Amino acid sequence: MVLKIKSISKNFGGISALTDVSFSIEEGEIFGLIGPNGAGKTTMFNMITNLFPPSSGEITFAGEIITGIKPHLITEKGICRTFQNIRLFPQMSALENVMVGGHSRSKSGVFSSVIRTKAQRNEEARLRGSAIELLELVGLSDGIGTEAENLSYGQQRRLEIARALASKPKLLLLDEPAAGMNETETDDLFDLIKKVQARGITVLIIEHDMPLVMKLCDRILVLNFGKKLAEGTPKDIQNNKAVIEAYLGSEEDEQSA
Amino acid sequence: MMLVEIVNPYYLQVGSFILINIILGLSIYVTLSSGQLSLGNAGFMGIGAYTSALLTLNFDVPIIVGVIAGAVVAGLFGILVGIPSLRLQGVYLAIATLGFGEVIRVFFVNWESVTKGAVGISGIPHIGREIFMVLKDAGFDPAIIGLKNNQFVFLTVFFVLLLINILLVWFIFRQQNSRIGRAFAAIKMDEKAAESMGINITYYKVLAFVQGALISGFAGALFAHVMSYISPADFSYHRAVEILIFAVFGGSEVIVGAIFGATFLTLMPEMLRFISEYRYMIYGLILLLMMAFRPQGLIDVQVLHWFQKLRLPKRRAEHGSKNQKHL
Numbered sequence A: 001m002v003l004k005i006k007s008i009s010k011n012f013g014g015i016s017a018l019t020d021v022s023f024s025i026e027e028g029e030i031f032g033l034i035g036p037n038g039a040g041k042t043t044m045f046n047m048i049t050n051l052f053p054p055s056s057g058e059i060t061f062a063g064e065i066i067t068g069i070k071p072h073l074i075t076e077k078g079i080c081r082t083f084q085n086i087r088l089f090p091q092m093s094a095l096e097n098v099m100v101g102g103h104s105r106s107k108s109g110v111f112s113s114v115i116r117t118k119a120q121r122n123e124e125a126r127l128r129g130s131a132i133e134l135l136e137l138v139g140l141s142d143g144i145g146t147e148a149e150n151l152s153y154g155q156q157r158r159l160e161i162a163r164a165l166a167s168k169p170k171l172l173l174l175d176e177p178a179a180g181m182n183e184t185e186t187d188d189l190f191d192l193i194k195k196v197q198a199r200g201i202t203v204l205i206i207e208h209d210m211p212l213v214m215k216l217c218d219r220i221l222v223l224n225f226g227k228k229l230a231e232g233t234p235k236d237i238q239n240n241k242a243v244i245e246a247y248l249g250s251e252e253d254e255q256s257a
Numbered sequence B: 001m002m003l004v005e006i007v008n009p010y011y012l013q014v015g016s017f018i019l020i021n022i023i024l025g026l027s028i029y030v031t032l033s034s035g036q037l038s039l040g041n042a043g044f045m046g047i048g049a050y051t052s053a054l055l056t057l058n059f060d061v062p063i064i065v066g067v068i069a070g071a072v073v074a075g076l077f078g079i080l081v082g083i084p085s086l087r088l089q090g091v092y093l094a095i096a097t098l099g100f101g102e103v104i105r106v107f108f109v110n111w112e113s114v115t116k117g118a119v120g121i122s123g124i125p126h127i128g129r130e131i132f133m134v135l136k137d138a139g140f141d142p143a144i145i146g147l148k149n150n151q152f153v154f155l156t157v158f159f160v161l162l163l164i165n166i167l168l169v170w171f172i173f174r175q176q177n178s179r180i181g182r183a184f185a186a187i188k189m190d191e192k193a194a195e196s197m198g199i200n201i202t203y204y205k206v207l208a209f210v211q212g213a214l215i216s217g218f219a220g221a222l223f224a225h226v227m228s229y230i231s232p233a234d235f236s237y238h239r240a241v242e243i244l245i246f247a248v249f250g251g252s253e254v255i256v257g258a259i260f261g262a263t264f265l266t267l268m269p270e271m272l273r274f275i276s277e278y279r280y281m282i283y284g285l286i287l288l289l290m291m292a293f294r295p296q297g298l299i300d301v302q303v304l305h306w307f308q309k310l311r312l313p314k315r316r317a318e319h320g321s322k323n324q325k326h327l
């Protein structure tokens, strides 16, 4: 078990974004987190990475309680994420963005950076090398020197994945990575996430693209109004009456409307 | 000989002011590169100046020790102010740090027994003269290289400051193109994202703030030993605004911006004497116009790229432009 969420609740003022949600993720699996808008999916990511503290509950990662630990230390422990509303460093090149992702896996300080000691130069070369390799992995070899803000939407989403991977995570959190992507891009994304899994990285993914989720995920958790509605294999979820009513069904309604 | 005619103490003096102001411009630049606008640098400058002046005058320590102590004490105050300021952003941080500078100034005015209050401290050892004395004791006479004594003194000050400037720019440039610089830039662009990518934002923000304080304190100490006289008025709110203008006018996103801003704005009142009186009015106008039309300052990354294309039309393709883009 890589990640264990134990009765997490989160209130924002009067709104309870999450109510007593528990689940756990096994090592190496791709775990889907789905549910209608405002169900609390992104909030769950914010709890795991501790951008906000939960109101109650406990999160265990690789056997260690991580609730209340500073976000950068959580990254160091091996969890890294992408953002639903892309949050790249806009005026940095794609390469630099990914190199920032490697921050927690490097350690040069002010002194060695200014003197450019041998260790620092080696580290810098290593960061650069692995950033280039990751940009290749996500299919951004051409855009290495391009500033993030000048990349297309789909490219930005993939750059965020490369940046997160640069922190060498054991668990990767993807918040709607397919949003705004066309069909080809989504297919590439599927391959990419499978490759990530093949590298031994566990993936927790929030996604509204149901065909993608059903194809990709080993297991899925459905949230609705901050509560756990169902959990199971894609097949279980697709056949779950409550889920169809609350989420899958409503999507068809949207399409016909 | 020729040198005696070329070396003009007045020009050297202006040159020295420019070099001190460049250090001040760089002090605000470093802190800004992590996204924090500190207007406390006049205060830190004062701390550096008074520390070094008092140490050299009262305890006879060598100037170099005084200057280093001045920078270190300012840096320590930087930690003291920087940590509680972490919760402040943008304009709130600017106001709080400006307030800090005023507190420091008022403190210098009121601690009369030590600082001589508003009258200020005079007779501070002069860098140029001290170096001259040492050399003279060693049997050196400026006449050998065809200079009068006072020419030699001013020339010495200028070159000492120039060397310090080169070292400082080198330091900042190297730091910027490293893991540390990337962390500063990441925090400036998106603090939450930076934190999520494993950057300890508390550490790096305090680091940038303290570096700014240290560099201001350093500039202040040098100022004291170049002017030989300091008073609280030298570190007032006017100075804080002036330092801000160096970066705002020249450009706050690139190192050369602060250098250009400090140079141009120090030269301008010297070249156009009549402007001198309206200095602060002109500063106000510059602030207004820059904020309205060019908030990033005259020189930004685009301007640098443009210059680079002019300069190296042939070998622009490779990664040359990339490495230098933040200069």
Ligand SMILES: Nc1ncnc2c1ncn2[C@@H]1O[C@H](COP(=O)(O)OP(=O)(O)OP(=O)(O)O)[C@@H](O)[C@H]1O
Pocket: A012, A015, A016, A017, A035, A036, A037, A038, A039, A040, A041, A042, A043, A044, A084
């Ligand atoms: N920082 C915040 N402050 C106040 N309320 C918040 C905050 N973040 C989320 N919420 C509220 O919590 C609820 C859950 O939001 P969340 O963003 O987690 O939903 P989501 O499942 O990710 O939805 P979507 O599919 O639209 O991304 C919403 O009602 C939202 O308004």
Ligand SMILES: [Mg+2]
Pocket: A041, A042, A043, A084
């Ligand atoms: Mg969301």
